[in-house]
Amino acid sequence: GQNIDQPTEMTATEGAIVQINCTYQTSGFNGLFWYQQHAGEAPTFLSYNVLDGLEEKGRFSSFLSRSKGYSYLLLKELQMKDSASYLCAVRDETGANNLFFGTGTRLTVIP
């Protein structure tokens, strides 16, 4: 079975840094994705980790520890437009590109 946990909601201040955690227990693992989803819109790809460590992409970074079943998404220099839901998804190892999503973390950025 698949179990992916994220906090339901977070609030942070414009200009600050926020870390969104994701823990997973899955029957197989072949990579972890982070997606951003604004209210009423489609999810859009942010990052991908398959090996342990930190991947940096502009203001966003994502970290993975496979031994701990743990990932985080780090958002720096928060902007109001970063208010959205952030979805953690684990790809299984069946050979297909199937993703198992957490329920998402709704981030609110306040002035």
Place this chain on the structure above:
Amino acid sequence: EAQVTQNPRYLITVTGKKLTVTCSQNMNHEYMSWYRQDPGLGLRQIYYSMNVEVTDKGDVPEGYKVSRKEKRNFPLILESPSPNQTSLYFCASSLGWTSSSYEQYFGPGTRLTVT
């Protein structure tokens, strides 16, 4: 413009009336998938397709059918919709399905209400 399109975007229907939600991508992607998104449950996979004429069940396939006759199209069929299929549906596609970082591109979503 590279994109995944879905139609209709909004649909209100009645129990038992067959409907089809279309999905089309113009990126020559091999892999396509359907998800439903419900509050508190996140995105759950309904069906997926790794290539033309190759489809398989995801986590919640009951009550749904799909077909993949052409690479670009992957329609979702509800033969006899029921109120518990009221949801937000997303179609997604990706270039491939191997261990590469094949991110999925999502369509704009179809909000379905079954009364």
